[in-house]
Amino acid sequence: MLIPELIRKKREGFSLSENEIKCFVDGAGKGTWPDYQLSAMLMAIFFEGMTTRETSNLTHHMASSGKILSWPDLPGPAIDKHSTGGVGDKTSIILGPLAAACGVFVPMISGRGLGHTGGTLDKLESIPGFNVRLNLDSFEKILRTLGIAMIGQTTEIAPADRILYSLRDVTATVESIPLITASILSKKIAEGIQGLIMDVKTGMGAFMPEVAKARKLAKSIVNTARKSGIHCQAIITNMDSPLGYKIGNALEIQECIEILKGNGPEDTRELSINLAAKMVQMGGIKPDLNEATRLVRDKLANGEGLAKFSALIQAQGGDPRVIDNPNMLEVSTQTFEIKALESGWLNAIDASKLGWAACHLGAGRDKAEASVDAGVGIILHRKPSCRVTKGDIIMELRHRNGKGLEKASELCQHSLAIDEKPRSEIQLILEEII
Ligand code: URA
Numbered sequence: 307m308l309i310p311e312l313i314r315k316k317r318e319g320f321s322l323s324e325n326e327i328k329c330f331v332d333g334a335g336k337g338t339w340p341d342y343q344l345s346a347m348l349m350a351i352f353f354e355g356m357t358t359r360e361t362s363n364l365t366h367h368m369a370s371s372g373k374i375l376s377w378p379d380l381p382g383p384a385i386d387k388h389s390t391g392g393v394g395d396k397t398s399i400i401l402g403p404l405a406a407a408c409g410v411f412v413p414m415i416s417g418r419g420l421g422h423t424g425g426t427l428d429k430l431e432s433i434p435g436f437n438v439r440l441n442l443d444s445f446e447k448i449l450r451t452l453g454i455a456m457i458g459q460t461t462e463i464a465p466a467d468r469i470l471y472s473l474r475d476v477t478a479t480v481e482s483i484p485l486i487t488a489s490i491l492s493k494k495i496a497e498g499i500q501g502l503i504m505d506v507k508t509g510m511g512a513f514m515p516e517v518a519k520a521r522k523l524a525k526s527i528v529n530t531a532r533k534s535g536i537h538c539q540a541i542i543t544n545m546d547s548p549l550g551y552k553i554g555n556a557l558e559i560q561e562c563i564e565i566l567k568g569n570g571p572e573d574t575r576e577l578s579i580n581l582a583a584k585m586v587q588m589g590g591i592k593p594d595l596n597e598a599t600r601l602v603r604d605k606l607a608n609g610e611g612l613a614k615f616s617a618l619i620q621a622q623g624g625d626p627r628v629i630d631n632p633n634m635l636e637v638s639t640q641t642f643e644i645k646a647l648e649s650g651w652l653n654a655i656d657a658s659k660l661g662w663a664a665c666h667l668g669a670g671r672d673k674a675e676a677s678v679d680a681g682v683g684i685i686l687h688r689k690p691s692c693r694v695t696k697g698d699i700i701m702e703l704r705h706r707n708g709k710g711l712e713k714a715s716e717l718c719q720h721s722l723a724i725d726e727k728p729r730s731e732i733q734l735i736l737e738e739i740i
């Protein structure tokens with residue numbers, strides 16, 4: 307079939323055969339389809355969806371577009387965690403070192419910013435010298451020595467996802483269950499892990515704002531992973547408001563360091579501990595979840611998690627002095643304050659609006675080839691739910707010479723829900739899919 311015929315077939319709502327899916331994935335991975343045809347197919351999949359069989363085939367061929375690693379002789383379990391994408395969600399950078407300090411091996415392959423959500427790779431690259439483009443030999447050496455290494459999709463690992471991910475980011479084709487499932491699992495299958503803990507986000511700042519759709523996404527990921535031989539559990543967590551107080555690449559690394567030092571915001575710390583404990587349990591290091599949680603808390607309290615992060619930074623070419631001097635992470639000193647326009651209860655701060663605001667400031671991309679500004683973002687001074695008085699500073703924007711500031715400040719101002727009465731509190735962890 308010609309490429310336009312394949313695109314038309316999906317656009318008309320028909321299922322694609324395994325060979326047709328392979329042809330599309332090869333088109334991305336081997337560069338035989340131009341970006342405009344890949345993007346058109348992504349949009350057709352976005353609107354028409356995929357069957358379970360198509361999603362499995364897409365996942366399998368995206369994983370097989372590069373090497374699939376395996377770790378038969380690692381002296382511990384290879385387990386990873388991934389999130390479906392959030393705002394201020396920096397948990398991978400906290401829980402990875404914590405889980406590794408407990409004896410889990412974490413060969414983490416992450417993504418860049420996607421849509422309005424931040425990406426682990428962009429955050430790590432804000433650390434001076436940190437290299438997320440290791441070759442496979444270095445990746446393996448660091449993993450074996452430290453128990454953790456963190457890289458991105460490469461021309462060797464999940465190359466089809468590298469291309470499709472960057473196209474989805476800038477063509478408004480992110481919020482699709484089959485595309486998210488295949489994107490995440492292609493990287494995870496390529497990692498050669500035994501187990502995966504998924505954090506599936508729901509709420510205003512998530513790709514699946516309604517819980518029912520988030521549940522569908524969680525089930526799609528868990529079932530597709532299991533078909534590929536990966537033990538997978540998911541939790542559904544609330545992303546109405548951003549996680550933590552800091553949004554933006556360097557700002558989020560600062561917050562990760564604060565948390566690994568035993569301080570920082572409770573929501574991000576507790577979610578990181580919860581997810582790390584599930585990895586420890588899944589890896590069989592502590593089969594009882596309470597004991598696994600205790601072990602993770604010990605590693606946080608005794609500084610082993612922080613030491614592991616420092617060693618990881620050094621091993622991947624970064625400057626570990628950022629740990630003692632987080633001001634080495636360049637953050638713009640140009641600020642703009644967002645104040646409460648009325649008094650009342652600050653019941654919500656719409657995470658989606660803040661995510662887009664951060665993108666306008668330069669923390670995310672609007673074109674595939676664009677670079678991000680690591681030093682811009684948003685610092686929250688207040689979080690829901692609390693009482694505020696007209697004129698209180700709710701957040702400050704860190705901008706670069708006013709770039710994107712007008713739109714960003716408008717979005718941030720509109721993100722605030724201030725009401726007369728407090729809303730009942732929403733739990734962070736909503737459901738578990740085991
Ligand atoms: N994370 C990914 O790796 N891919 C997605 O599509 C969403 C989140």
